[in-house]
Amino acid sequence: MRRFALLLGGPLLVTEALRERLRGLRLLAADSGGRHALALRLPLELWLGDFDSSPPWLQQILPAPKEVLTRDKDLTDGEALVRKALELGAEEVLLLGGIGGRLDHTLAHLELAFLLAEKGVRVELTDGLTRAFPLLAGLHAFPLEKGTAFSLLPFPEATLAVEGARWNLPPTSLKATTLTLENQALGPIRVRVERGRAVLYLLQT
DSSP states (O other): OEEEEEEOOOOOOOOOOHHTTTOOOOOEEEGGHHHHHHHTTTOOOOEEEOOOSSOOHHHHHHOOEEEEOSSSSOHHHHHHHHHHHHTTSSEEEEEEEEEESSSOOOOOHHHHHHHHHTTTTTEEOOOOEEEEEEEEEEEEOOOOOOTTEEEEEEEEEEEEEEESSSSSSEEEESSSSSSSSSSEEEEEEEEEEEEEEEEEEEEEE
16 A cells, blocks of 8 residues: 555644545655654554654654654655655645644645656645645646636646636646636636646645
């Protein structure tokens, strides 16, 4: 099984729908992301990190195999966890706690998501309430329900087109824009990235 959920340190709204979605996925956590395993009431296959942001009480009560990293390293615990998932042959990755909270961590997690996508891994980020998908060049289809709110962000610039939305978009070169914020799906949408990279952000799960 090569479907993974990686628990990162950002905020996560735990719902029964999320718990149900995680059935069949292998759970790994990076440092403080381990706290989400308690809320999810699901077992961890691996808990990895330097544990500088996991309090002693959490380390005492969370039963999980640990891989301790040195604090003197040039990558985050989250990036180390992504590399571990790749080593384990990940084909699909859900980054839980990957967006929201600290802006610097959110941006770093988005870059990690693109790294995974470039290696052919299906990847999604969520805080349990909203969802984000890294989009590389090509055509991307999303089976959204009518009325689903979404934003499409060049990251940092891209030529994008959208069909199936309240406000469709012909191929347009974009960067640092609000033009593609808060659109609405009329049903399934299609996003074409002709150049560059983009992020699809769903404003509801």
